[in-house]
Amino acid sequence: MRAVAGTDLGVHSPRWLSRFGDGTRLADRYRHGRVLLAGDAAHVHPPTGGQGLNLGLQDAVNLGWKLAAEVSGGAPAGLLDSYERERRPVAADVLDNTRAQMELVSPQPGPRAVRRLLAELMDLEGVTRHLVEKVIATDVRYDLGDAHPLLGRRLPDVGLGHGGSLYGLMHEGHGVLLDHTGRLSVAGWTDRVRRAVGNGTQPDRPPAVLARPDGHVAWVGEEQRSLDDALAVRFGAPHA
Ligand SMILES: Cc1cc2nc3c(=O)[nH]c(=O)nc-3n(C[C@H](O)[C@H](O)[C@H](O)COP(=O)(O)OP(=O)(O)OC[C@H]3O[C@@H](n4cnc5c(N)ncnc54)[C@H](O)[C@@H]3O)c2cc1C
Structure with missing residues (x-):
C-alpha cells in the first residue's frame, strides 16, 4: 500500500x-x-x-x-x-x-x-x-442503421399521458412503439409489441420510435409501411 x-x-x-x-x-x-x-x-x-x-x-x-x-x-x-x-x-x-x-x-x-x-x-x-x-454505458449504440441518430441507442424513459412511464410498459419484455402521431398501428405484432401514444408531435423529437424489449431504438419514422417493414425485420412475421 x-x-x-x-x-x-x-x-x-x-x-x-x-x-x-x-x-x-x-x-x-x-x-x-x-x-x-x-x-x-x-x-x-x-x-x-x-x-x-x-x-x-x-x-x-x-x-x-x-x-x-x-x-x-x-x-x-x-x-x-x-x-x-x-x-x-x-x-x-x-x-x-x-x-x-x-x-x-x-x-x-x-x-x-x-x-x-x-x-x-x-x-x-x-x-x-x-x-x-x-x-455508465449510455454511449452504447448497436448497428441498427444510420438513418437517424437515435437508431441503436437506448431510449431514455419518458412519462406517458396516463401517469405511467415508457420503462413501466417494458417490464413485460415486449417491444414498445412510442407513437407521438397517434395514428400508427402495431396490428399483427400485438403479441410482441405494445403501443404507447405520446403527447403529440413536436419539432425537437421524432414522430414515432420503436424500441426493442432491451430499450434500444430499432426504428424512427412516421409512415406505417416503413414501420411494418421494421417490425417484420426486428420482431419476425406478423401473426394471423
Ligand atoms: C473485487 C471486485 C470488485 C468489484 N466491484 C464491482 C463494482 O463496484 N461494480 C460492478 O458493476 N462490478 C464490480 N465487480 C464485478 C462484478 O462483481 C461481476 O462483474 C459480476 O458479479 C459478474 O456476475 P456474473 O453473474 O456474470 O458472475 P458471478 O457473479 O461470478 O456469478 C456466477 C455464479 O455461478 C456460480 N457457478 C460457477 N460455476 C458453477 C457451476 N458449475 N454450477 C453452478 N453454479 C456455478 C458461481 O458460484 C457464481 O455464483 C467487482 C468484482 C470484483 C472481483
Missing part, C-alpha cells in the same frame, strides 16, 4: 490476505450452438469504474428477449446471432477502458504524468461527458 498509495492508511493485523491480479480476458465467441456466454463468463476485467455488473446485466437483457423469441418460434433469421455481434464489442471497449485505468494507477513517472494530463482534460465538459457515458 505504501508503494502504490504512498501510505499504509493505518491498516494492520489482517485476518485474511489473498492475491488479486489482472486476469483481463474476453471470450472469442459468445455462442457455440446451444451454449451462450454472458456476464463474467464472457468477459473479465479489473473492477475499476464499477462496470462489470452493469456489463453482464446488459448482456442478459440483450440476450433474454432474443432467446424467448427463438424458443417461442417466429424469431427473425439471425436474431440470436446478433447477441454476440452487439455485445462483444461493448465488452472489448470496457476491457480497453479498464486496461487504460490500470495503467494510470501505476506509481511510475510516465503513467503519473499521463494521469495529470488526463485530470486536466477532465476539466473540459466534453471529455468528462465522453468518459462518464463510456463508464
Whole structure:
C-alpha cells in the first residue's frame, strides 16, 4: 500500500490476505450452438469504474428477449446471432477502458504524468461527458442503421399521458412503439409489441420510435409501411 498509495492508511493485523491480479480476458465467441456466454463468463476485467455488473446485466437483457423469441418460434433469421455481434464489442471497449485505468494507477513517472494530463482534460465538459457515458454505458449504440441518430441507442424513459412511464410498459419484455402521431398501428405484432401514444408531435423529437424489449431504438419514422417493414425485420412475421 505504501508503494502504490504512498501510505499504509493505518491498516494492520489482517485476518485474511489473498492475491488479486489482472486476469483481463474476453471470450472469442459468445455462442457455440446451444451454449451462450454472458456476464463474467464472457468477459473479465479489473473492477475499476464499477462496470462489470452493469456489463453482464446488459448482456442478459440483450440476450433474454432474443432467446424467448427463438424458443417461442417466429424469431427473425439471425436474431440470436446478433447477441454476440452487439455485445462483444461493448465488452472489448470496457476491457480497453479498464486496461487504460490500470495503467494510470501505476506509481511510475510516465503513467503519473499521463494521469495529470488526463485530470486536466477532465476539466473540459466534453471529455468528462465522453468518459462518464463510456463508464455508465449510455454511449452504447448497436448497428441498427444510420438513418437517424437515435437508431441503436437506448431510449431514455419518458412519462406517458396516463401517469405511467415508457420503462413501466417494458417490464413485460415486449417491444414498445412510442407513437407521438397517434395514428400508427402495431396490428399483427400485438403479441410482441405494445403501443404507447405520446403527447403529440413536436419539432425537437421524432414522430414515432420503436424500441426493442432491451430499450434500444430499432426504428424512427412516421409512415406505417416503413414501420411494418421494421417490425417484420426486428420482431419476425406478423401473426394471423
Ligand atoms: C473485487 C471486485 C470488485 C468489484 N466491484 C464491482 C463494482 O463496484 N461494480 C460492478 O458493476 N462490478 C464490480 N465487480 C464485478 C462484478 O462483481 C461481476 O462483474 C459480476 O458479479 C459478474 O456476475 P456474473 O453473474 O456474470 O458472475 P458471478 O457473479 O461470478 O456469478 C456466477 C455464479 O455461478 C456460480 N457457478 C460457477 N460455476 C458453477 C457451476 N458449475 N454450477 C453452478 N453454479 C456455478 C458461481 O458460484 C457464481 O455464483 C467487482 C468484482 C470484483 C472481483
